[in-house]
């Protein structure tokens with residue numbers, strides 16, 4: 001027996017309650033920023049309770065004056081009652097406004113905070129989550145917290161005060177009525193225990209379902225072309241219907257649970273009010289109390305039951321809130337990227353950019369979290385005024401190498417450095433997330449976003465003039481088609497580069513990278529959709545200016561290898577420099 005109790009104690013200590021405490025602390029760090037507004041809201045709520053009680057007392061007097069139990073000024077009492085009722089309406093509106101204000105502020109703050117933290121989370125860890133799941137956590141879970149944040153301390157204080165003050169008034173007027181305040185408690189407690197268990201699993205089910213729906217919608221809408229091309233419309237409609245079926249069945253499950261709960265709670269409410277009513281009539285009949293006092297009890301029995309139910313319903317709402325906090329904490333507790341060298345890199349860039357910057361990775365080993373080993377003791381270097389090519393069959397690790405260079409991935413062993421040489425010697429910094437200031441990266445695929453061409457390019461240099469944009473477009477061989485567009489650089493680009501061919505979108509992406517004027521340029525199959533002549537022209541333009549750029553390209557096509565200073569092939573998880581003969585062989589075999 002003792003053993004069992006110990007086990008339960010340990011489970012409570014280590015399990016749900018401990019998690020809930022941590023999650024509550026996490027929520028509190030957002031709530032405390034609005035402590036003044038929360039105090040205002042609490043004071044308003046307390047004031048509203050006092051006005052409500054005052055209104056019940058005045059209505060008691062009014063009834064007693066009318067029924068002749070009390071002598072008093074009817075008109076004044078009536079005016080006081082109306083005044084208090086109007087005051088109640090005004091206070092409740094101000095309270096609503098304050099609660100919305102707090103919710104909106106907290107919502108915006110949590111969302112922007114989580115957004116910025118998600119962006120600095122370790123890339124590989126966050127890439128394991130479906131974007132639909134991330135979106136649901138970021139939007140729905142954050143909203144759950146901001147909407148429910150007031151149900152904590154402020155509503156707890158308000159409802160406790162409401163219950164105690166109403167109870168005190170009841171006791172003062174007729175202590176026998178106090179018993180009715182507690183009739184509902186056992187049932188409400190029982191209900192809340194059942195509710196609590198169901199809610200934990202329902203919340204998790206609901207969050208998982210929402211993430212699934214959001215992921216499906218997002219993927220379907222961004223792949224409409226593929227769905228049509230594969231004649232997969234009916235397949236997708238069927239998938240949606242199945243998801244909807246699951247969703248409806250889950251919602252109806254919830255609905256049934258809340259129906260049962262609310263029927264039981266309403267029955268309890270009826271029981272309380274009818275018993276109060278019956279007891280009230282009896283007390284009036286025996287002459288123990290007046291009609292006015294009975295009216296007071298009837299209205300206070302509602303207040304007491306309401307306050308009690310609100311207090312009890314805080315348990316499931318706390319679960320809802322902490323479940324959401326837990327889901328957000330999962331994301332925020334993932335490892336974060338290291339930006340501690342930001343200042344050092346800014347200084348480094350300012351001082352050495354004009355000399356050009358070299359890049360070196362030595363003895364790098366890297367395996368993805370799923371244990372796919374891509375590199376073992378691989379080394380690579382690139383220097384200013386050089387184009388370095390990375391070649392190799394699909395899936396050998398070219399993109400992975402660029403991710404390592406960009407510090408999106410962190411090698412398990414070996415190290416990366418950037419360096420610059422001047423008359424004082426070689427100046428080095430370790431490769432971390434802060435080094436990204438030095439890079440321009442053109443990834444595979446279409447990375448244009450909706451907006452004008454100019455807006456797309458200014459993403460990397462907001463202060464760029466039109467002339468600078470046009471020069472970048474010229475260097476990327478994109479000006480030829482942009483100048484023919486009726487709105488030139490102010491022509492609209494649709495989502496994912498819609499409205500432009502793959503090759504055009506690639507050239508716009510390259511122009512964007514060039515506009516940034518970074519010392520190191522990384523092109524991941526960035527010229528794959530261009531014809532050979534344009535591809536060569538783009539690379540020539542990139543390297544022809546005096547700017548000491550270091551350029552690394554990954555490619556399947558050996559057409560540009562002749563322009564490269566060194567060609568690395570990824571073989572047996574290493575980067576091997578190809579000889580002139582091997583490069584010639586590659587070109588011949590292509």
Ligand SMILES: Nc1ncnc2c1ncn2[C@@H]1O[C@H](COP(=O)(O)OP(=O)(O)OP(=O)(O)O)[C@@H](O)[C@H]1O
Nearest residue numbers: 368369370372374393394395396397398399400401
């Ligand atoms: N996020 C990831 N998680 C786990 N494994 C991955 C991930 N991305 C790539 N890989 C694996 O790492 C290996 C190298 O992939 P990578 O994308 O670097 O190849 P690549 O040479 O760029 O291919 P391609 O030429 O087709 O673009 C592959 O076996 C791939 O399955």
